[in-house]
Amino acid sequence: MAGPPVQVTLNGESRDFPAETSVSELLTEVAPQGGRCAVEINRSIVPRSRHCEHTLQDGDVIEVVTFVGGG
């Protein structure tokens, strides 16, 4: 049985996710069309190879970034 929801900061905003949410699951919500993106949790990049295994923890500060226009 999963534990209580985890509260994280995602791209600067406070969010709740079910316990045991993986980074992959996070991305299906945050980046539904897929595409090139990178995930950093508590200032540490979570590599793509670990997205399925890495689960969100209470208090995590998460940045999900992608590419936009720029010079």
Place this chain on the structure above:
Amino acid sequence: MIPGDTPLQIGSHSFDSRLFVGTGKYATFSQMREAVDVSETECVTVAVRRINMGPGESLLDFLDTERITLLPNTAGCFNADDAVRTARLAREALDSELVKLEVLADETTLLPDPLATLAAAEALVADGFTVLAYTNDDPIIARRLEEIGVAAVMPLGAPIGSGLGILNPRNIIAIKRAASVPVIVDAGVGTASDVTVAMELGVDGVLLNTGIAAADQPVRMALAMKHAWMAGRAAWLAGRMPARELAMPSSPTTGMINAS
């Protein structure tokens, strides 16, 4: 590529076009795509930002990454740590070791912070990045960046988005003369002749964004920029005539009919 020229080599990447184009400030993604296509650039810069959590188009849907190399920048970073962090995020997202390093001193001048740029360049080179380093037109800073191991130095022509052109050509010449890595003028280009002037100084390439995106007709300006870099590069390779103080006739001075 100009006939008889060699491609521009940066790290393991090879480019026939010496024009690099930014993808920011366009009215629409479609306009950006058309301008990029017409310019015939082979490398565009992109910025790294928080993902927009909603439906909508994304920039990369409008770029043919089979043909065009993406060059992530660290724009928006005002210290070395943020620049390094941004470069690493870009590398994770793109699987590419290329980065255009930008560490700016403040939001008003948008001038590069030379000390932070040197520090970030050192960290990124040690971490295996191919660093194209945006810098000011100071030949000493350019030399230090090369000593650190950057793959290219990118001196500004003028402040970002100013369109003032090549403000200090003598320093650009000095940077190119001393460099053994490619020199790419980046920032301040306002119109086509600025690109030609830069290429005639002997630099290896020019990067611009606002000069195209903020033109009244960006796609038309992109076409102008394509011709501009080629004109400048061909003129440089051709070796210009020496400038003279006094006039010299172009038609023979003998065999003329009797003057009245």
